[in-house]
Amino acid sequence: MRGFLIEEYGAPTSHRIHDLPDLSPGVNEVLIENHAIGLNFPDALMVQGKYQKRPNPPFGPGRDCAGVVKAVGEGVTDFKPGDPVVAQVFTGAFSEQVIAPLSRVFHRPEAVSAIDAAGAITVFNTAYVAVSIRAGVKKGDRVVVTGAAGGVGLAAVQLAHALGAEVLGVVSSEEKAKLVREGGGDALIVTEREEEPLKQIFKDKVRTHWGDDTGADVVIDTVGGAMFIAGLRCLGFAGRLVVVGFASGSIESAKANYLLYNNLSVMGAPLDIHFDHALEEMRAGTEWWLGLLAEGKVKANVSEVLPFGQLMQGLQDILDRKVAGKLAVDVTTG
Ligand SMILES: NC(=O)c1ccc[n+]([C@@H]2O[C@H](COP(=O)([O-])OP(=O)(O)OC[C@H]3O[C@@H](n4cnc5c(N)ncnc54)[C@H](OP(=O)(O)O)[C@@H]3O)[C@@H](O)[C@H]2O)c1
Incomplete structure (x- = not known):
């Protein structure tokens, strides 16, 4: 063979x-x-x-x-x-x-x-671990997915949508945005890669996407780096950020005081050991x-x-x- x-x-x-x-x-x-x-x-x-x-x-x-x-x-x-x-x-x-x-x-x-x-x-098994097992996404949850037109991202968009969540996928182009919309999510095109502007974009546009300032319940992050830091900015009360991967090649740390003051959880979603x-x-x-x-x-x-x-x-x-x-x-x- x-x-x-x-x-x-x-x-x-x-x-x-x-x-x-x-x-x-x-x-x-x-x-x-x-x-x-x-x-x-x-x-x-x-x-x-x-x-x-x-x-x-x-x-x-x-x-x-x-x-x-x-x-x-x-x-x-x-x-x-x-x-x-x-x-x-x-x-x-x-x-x-x-x-x-x-x-x-x-x-x-x-x-x-x-x-x-x-x-x-x-990609679907990874998305299942992140969306369902780790984040426990349920009907009505507000879910943000980064790298949303990537393999895992698009599977996460679709599974969260299938569970009845309201999904917002962060992507870098209109072509990728189209894939997210076909998967049942809204798409936000963000080309910025610098940490400070990206944080602000997430605070201004992602956090308020649903028409109030309540923020997201869940962020599924497949990109890491500045996108991970920005992701924390758009979470609301008891928000959960699920670390899936580091497509950007950069691994950041979460500040413990930010998690404490904002009542947030950060968790990993490793597929194989599940x-x-x-x-x-x-x-x-x-x-x-x-x-x-x-x-x-x-x-x-x-x-x-x-x-x-x-x-x-x-x-x-x-x-x-x-x-x-x-x-x-x-x-x-x-
Ligand atoms: N947890 C697990 O067990 C598990 C399992 C499988 C994969 N993973 C990891 O999950 C990550 C995603 O995997 P995948 O298969 O979905 O990869 P993929 O299909 O290549 O998608 C990754 C997405 O991330 C974005 N991206 C790539 N480089 C970037 C950069 N420098 N800055 C910002 N965004 C960037 C791209 O979207 P835009 O161009 O739209 O930004 C791309 O669509 C990888 O790190 C992979 O190793 C983890």
Whole structure:
């Protein structure tokens, strides 16, 4: 079978496809015939050795894939060969065959294509952890999402909207604003990146977006840096800021006195360890949004499908901020 291998950490386009031995599943593992891959910002970090976890090379990178079950290992009773599935693994998804632990494989509804499922799984699961598990968003909540047309941002906009929240997505262009509106949110275009003006914009425009000065209940922050600091400025009483990521590359600190005086909470939303600590909740959440996808109530927003050979160029495009929506790869072509 063919698959990408990281022999040594480096720029995305320094990695290539190799001929690798066929795989067979172990106890509580599922072997997937991989049809589609979803590309994510963390994948682009991982292949360079810049992700928080650094497996020792050589290893197969990639986390999101979808296809059909090829074989199951001992102890697996919920899946059989031929079942359509989607999986989120830690490594090894950028290949024609993928081994997934049972806890990371999900039945894929017939109405959801492999491309959409693979394109959605990490971003929707991350958004689910942030919006539902951590922020506890409910009907009527006012929710601000930064980086709102990015992969996680757009999933967060759609899931918060599906829960009945009033959503405002912060984006940098009209093209991105359109995606947010299609996802059920209002959009605010902010091109400013400096901390002081950005703080003021959030205080003046984001905090008062709903026609009063009550502020937002929740900020889902995927950008970090000055956007995180500004996000704190638009929260109202008992507001919660959920840290999802640092697409800006900058990590800021929250002043404890600001949190105290304004009765605020700041919390993290790490996806992977939720599979270790809250597996049942993760399974329920994944089934929930896969159902919404099947019913057409949310969209995977895959904007481009690349042939297998172009996968690493796709990761470079993500790093270069050339992508709006999600990139997916058709493993059966090129
Ligand atoms: N918590 C978790 O477990 C988890 C899981 C997955 C991803 N993440 C992290 O979440 C973050 C977002 O991931 P993603 O897949 O949604 O990325 P993405 O698709 O690349 O989107 C990120 C968005 O952030 C904005 N952005 C990028 N660089 C910026 C900058 N320098 N200044 C301001 N805004 C910038 C861009 O929007 P504009 O151009 O409109 O500003 C972009 O649409 C990443 O840091 C990723 O590592 C965390």
